[in-house]
Amino acid sequence: MALVVMKFGGSSVSDLTKIRHVAELIIKKKHSHNKVIVVVSAPGDKTDEILDIVHNITSTPSLRELDMLLSTGEIISISLLSILLNSLGETAVALTGPQAGIIGNNEYTNAKITQINTNNIMTKLKQGNIVIVAGFQALNNLGDITTLGRGGSDLTAVALAATLKVDYCEIYSDVDGIYSVDPRINQNAIKLNIISYDEMLEMASTGAQVLQTRSVLIAKKFNIDIYSKGTFSNDCGTLITDRRNYMESLSISSITSDKDKVQFSITSSDNNAFGLVSKILNKLAQCNINVDMIEQPINNILALTVSKKDMNQTNTELKNVLHKTSNIICRPCITKISVIGIGLRNNTTLLADIFNMLHKNNIEIFMISTSEIRISFIVKESDTEQAINVLHKNLIESKMKIKH
Amino acid sequence: MALVVMKFGGSSVSDLTKIRHVAELIIKKKHSHNKVIVVVSAPGDKTDEILDIVHNITSTPSLRELDMLLSTGEIISISLLSILLNSLGETAVALTGPQAGIIGNNEYTNAKITQINTNNIMTKLKQGNIVIVAGFQALNNLGDITTLGRGGSDLTAVALAATLKVDYCEIYSDVDGIYSVDPRINQNAIKLNIISYDEMLEMASTGAQVLQTRSVLIAKKFNIDIYSKGTFSNDCGTLITDRRNYMESLSISSITSDKDKVQFSITSSDNNAFGLVSKILNKLAQCNINVDMIEQPINNILALTVSKKDMNQTNTELKNVLHKTSNIICRPCITKISVIGIGLRNNTTLLADIFNMLHKNNIEIFMISTSEIRISFIVKESDTEQAINVLHKNLIESKMKIKH
Numbered sequence: 037m038a039l040v041v042m043k044f045g046g047s048s049v050s051d052l053t054k055i056r057h058v059a060e061l062i063i064k065k066k067h068s069h070n071k072v073i074v075v076v077s078a079p080g081d082k083t084d085e086i087l088d089i090v091h092n093i094t095s096t097p098s099l100r101e102l103d104m105l106l107s108t109g110e111i112i113s114i115s116l117l118s119i120l121l122n123s124l125g126e127t128a129v130a131l132t133g134p135q136a137g138i139i140g141n142n143e144y145t146n147a148k149i150t151q152i153n154t155n156n157i158m159t160k161l162k163q164g165n166i167v168i169v170a171g172f173q174a175l176n177n178l179g180d181i182t183t184l185g186r187g188g189s190d191l192t193a194v195a196l197a198a199t200l201k202v203d204y205c206e207i208y209s210d211v212d213g214i215y216s217v218d219p220r221i222n223q224n225a226i227k228l229n230i231i232s233y234d235e236m237l238e239m240a241s242t243g244a245q246v247l248q249t250r251s252v253l254i255a256k257k258f259n260i261d262i263y264s265k266g267t268f269s270n271d272c273g274t275l276i277t278d279r280r281n282y283m284e285s286l287s288i289s290s291i292t293s294d295k296d297k298v299q300f301s302i303t304s305s306d307n308n309a310f311g312l313v314s315k316i317l318n319k320l321a322q323c324n325i326n327v328d329m330i331e332q333p334i335n336n337i338l339a340l341t342v343s344k345k346d347m348n349q350t351n352t353e354l355k356n357v358l359h360k361t362s363n364i365i366c367r368p369c370i371t372k373i374s375v376i377g378i379g380l381r382n383n384t385t386l387l388a389d390i391f392n393m394l395h396k397n398n399i400e401i402f403m404i405s406t407s408e409i410r411i412s413f414i415v416k417e418s419d420t421e422q423a424i425n426v427l428h429k430n431l432i433e434s435k436m437k438i439k440h
Numbered sequence: 441m442a443l444v445v446m447k448f449g450g451s452s453v454s455d456l457t458k459i460r461h462v463a464e465l466i467i468k469k470k471h472s473h474n475k476v477i478v479v480v481s482a483p484g485d486k487t488d489e490i491l492d493i494v495h496n497i498t499s500t501p502s503l504r505e506l507d508m509l510l511s512t513g514e515i516i517s518i519s520l521l522s523i524l525l526n527s528l529g530e531t532a533v534a535l536t537g538p539q540a541g542i543i544g545n546n547e548y549t550n551a552k553i554t555q556i557n558t559n560n561i562m563t564k565l566k567q568g569n570i571v572i573v574a575g576f577q578a579l580n581n582l583g584d585i586t587t588l589g590r591g592g593s594d595l596t597a598v599a600l601a602a603t604l605k606v607d608y609c610e611i612y613s614d615v616d617g618i619y620s621v622d623p624r625i626n627q628n629a630i631k632l633n634i635i636s637y638d639e640m641l642e643m644a645s646t647g648a649q650v651l652q653t654r655s656v657l658i659a660k661k662f663n664i665d666i667y668s669k670g671t672f673s674n675d676c677g678t679l680i681t682d683r684r685n686y687m688e689s690l691s692i693s694s695i696t697s698d699k700d701k702v703q704f705s706i707t708s709s710d711n712n713a714f715g716l717v718s719k720i721l722n723k724l725a726q727c728n729i730n731v732d733m734i735e736q737p738i739n740n741i742l743a744l745t746v747s748k749k750d751m752n753q754t755n756t757e758l759k760n761v762l763h764k765t766s767n768i769i770c771r772p773c774i775t776k777i778s779v780i781g782i783g784l785r786n787n788t789t790l791l792a793d794i795f796n797m798l799h800k801n802n803i804e805i806f807m808i809s810t811s812e813i814r815i816s817f818i819v820k821e822s823d824t825e826q827a828i829n830v831l832h833k834n835l836i837e838s839k840m841k842i843k844h
Contacts, residue, residue, distance in 0.1 A: 052493070052496055052497065089456070089520065090520070090523060092456055093456065093520070093523055093524050093527055094523065094524075094526075094527035096527070097523040097526070097527065098522060098523055098526040098527075098532075100533070100534075101518075101519040101522040101523045101526070101533075101534050102519070102523065104515060104518075104519045104534055104536070105515070105516060105519035105520065105523070107515075108512040108515050108516055108519075111508060111509070111511075111512050111515075112509060112512055114505075114508075115505040115506070115508045115509035115512075116493065116494070116497070116509065118502060118505040119494060119497055119498065119501040119502055119505045119506065119509070120497050120498075122498075122501070122502040122505070123497055123498035123500070123501065123502075128502075129504070129505075130504075130505050130508055132508070135583060135584075156583075179539060179560070180539075
């Protein structure tokens with residue numbers, strides 16, 4: 037008998053019809069000789085609704101009470117689901133985050149899970165219950181309910197899966213897996229059957245929003261197999277795992293794009309270039325501005341990208357740090373495109389191929405950065421779609437028969 | 441510095457405008473040198489809304505989960521109110537029933553408060569907080585949230601008031617106090633300035649719905665002054681207390697009516713009348729049917745009233761118990777009218793007056809029962825309004841200058 041965590045997102049429990057469907061999936065899993073722990077998010081747009089009401093009161097709510105208020109969404113989901121399962125003849129029990137033993141730190145609205153006391157869950161499982169746990173919430177050492185930040189229900193699911201050493205964890209949502217490219221941008225997007233934790237992490241941090249980054253990190257650390265599946269799809273979904281052992285061969289899984297970046301290029305006549313770069317980075321760090329990509333081309337001292345929200349402050353800080361002889365160029369309308377896959381860094385042929393493909397289509401590249409499993413570069417925002425489509429067609433579609 | 445409990449019902453917190461008004465009342469009370477504990481119900485019709493959703497799933501929901509679900513209503517109220525008070529520069533803290541130390545038994549949906557651990561509330565008060573407690577909910581010894589039944593927020597308020605030995609407890613609602621008669625029936629209804637616990641108990645049990653009976657019982661037991669006030673009224677409200685020391689003189693405070701009763705009259709040729717009455721009462725007790733009024737007139741063995749919901753079962757049980765020679769008359773369309781006041785039982789003149797007034801208006805009386813502070817009688821339902829108006833005019837309006 038396997039032990040399984042099933043997590044359902046808000047869009048899967050937004051009304052009674054959908055909750056009934058979710059209940060069917062759970063019952064089917066239970067009746068296939070599994071012990072089942074279910075993690076549920078707040079129904080539909082409940083969390084946003086609550087935030088709207090609060091913002092009609094104040095833009096700076098007391099965070100302890102905001103967390104208490106936000107936690108009601110998940111409590112509604114778990115009680116309704118449990119009432120439904122019991123009415124269908126199953127034995128189910130709903131547990132709030134605190135009742136499930138999920139302990140976190142005191143960082144309201146963005147708490148970290150510090151510990152999970154699994155006694156209550158294990159007792160309820162042994163009694164034959166389907167155990168339904170409220171996602172997104174924890175108990176702090178003051179006895180307050182806290183929430184785990186956006187995507188926190190994924191975190192609850194994976195943290196439970198890790199602590200309980202489950203056989204696998206299923207994350208259900210309104211998409212039926214992880215795609216090679218955003219299907220809203222490219223209709224030829226290919227659903228991946230398998231992907232490594234590292235690729236998934238790169239995808240999450242470069243714009244794909246399917247799984248919360250912190251939860252993938254935990255899955256990787258504890259080696260938990262995660263299936264990303266569609267609640268209303270019969271597709272087998274995407275397995276996120278570390279078992280994929282093809283680091284030697286080149287294997288590109290996806291193209292992502294991120295429009296939330298601006299680029300700054302700085303030229304200076306200052307002789308002490310190294311000192312100036314260090315000064316700039318220290319200043320930006322002081323202001324809590326995250327530098328995403330950074331490059332030192334020959335003609336400039338520095339090129340870097342930051343989030344759009346930090347654009348104005350970055351501009352101000354750069355002006356403060358730099359001499360008047362320095363020249364600052366800000367490019368607000370750019371996109372970061374990333375090619376993600378196994379074994380990319382040392383593959384110069386691929387890098388050359390990418391340059392050629394883009395050049396042939398008159399797409400200019402402003403910056404480039406590479407990691408073990410990612411090649412990212414900056415293009416003009418207006419080139420986004422074309423760049424994605426060209427790369428997807430040549431790097432993924434043309435090889436899909438081999439890879440998938 | 442006084443210690444005060446203020447309780448606000450659902451209609452007082454049904455939208456942000458109303459919650460703002462409630463916050464003003466609380467701030468005013470705090471700034472008048474009071475330590476303030478606030479108890480709040482779920483907003484507006486939230487509880488009914490939740491029950492509607494559940495009844496779309498099943499008519500027999502798992503009660504543990506139903507209580508968990510119901511408890512979210514009050515949690516929403518307390519968080520919003522606390523966020524608002526904090527945004528207005530006050531220091532306020534919201535506590536769920538469990539966080540406030542309210543411990544109850546395991547009777548889901550109708551739990552009894554067994555204990556209140558006031559440590560957390562006292563600590564928060566000492567830190568200068570306005571302490572906002574979720575009404576209607578408790579924690580049981582399994583770590584589950586339970587609810588206290590209809591009107592349970594009154595109970596939370598009065599139980600807290602009793603345990604914390606507050607100076608007084610204010611119960612705010614959409615009516616500005618206790619009236620001599622239902623203002624929807626009689627426009628000349630007089631708002632009472634003061635009323636005793638016993639009169640209030642009689643009123644509550646004879647049809648007036650302003651305060652929950654269990655909470656009045658606790659207030660009486662612990663001698664807590666309760667003010668029934670209107671949230672949106674400047675009236676001083678009604679003080680419910682035991683200080684009113686005029687047991688010697690006749691003082692009528694109110695007329696109530698209760699249409700939720702049916703009357704059964706039984707005649708039998710059985711010689712062992714006493715044995716039969718005992719048999720009937722035992723049978724009804726077995727079936728959990730509460731007998732409200734009971735009488736043994738000369739010609740009949742027995743007349744009794746029960747709640748309308750028990751009518752059919754009572755009829756069946758009576759037929760089972762009685763011989764075929766017995767005759768059972770059921771009067772479904774009756775009203776119980778009660779005259780409530782201090783020193784009624786031994787006042788035969790009043791009883792005669794009531795008979796005369798009703799007789800003069802051709803209103804027939806079917807049954808009568810008296811207690812220390814109440815005279816109740818059954819009339820035809822069609823006579824309800826006229827009976828109330830005649831009695832109110834002669835017994836209350838005509839004496840209002842003397843009494844109030």
